[in-house]
Amino acid sequence: MFRAILPEGQVICERYDEAENGLELYDENDDFIAFVPYSNLHALLNEEVYSEDERSIM
Template sequence: MYRAILPEGQIQCDRYDHTENGVELYDEDDEFVAFVPYANLHALEDFHPEEERSIM
């Protein structure tokens, strides 16, 4: 699983494709989720929710 980090938040996806102007995000059923222009993409990282820990 991956997550795209944007100025407004984040979007989780199962796969992504690079295009000329940004990335296309897809879910586990290979359905299109979102297009994120490179100008708005802060990071695209490998994400494992089961490993997330809350720090208080």
């Protein structure tokens, strides 16, 4: 599961595809959720990374 961080909030998705100018986000049923332009994407986080270890890397 992934979490797309945007200026106005977050979108949780099961998978994503890279497009020419952004990411296409899909849910667990492989339904299209949203298109996020790279210019609006602050980060794309893999939820599994945070569930393994809660320590900060800072």
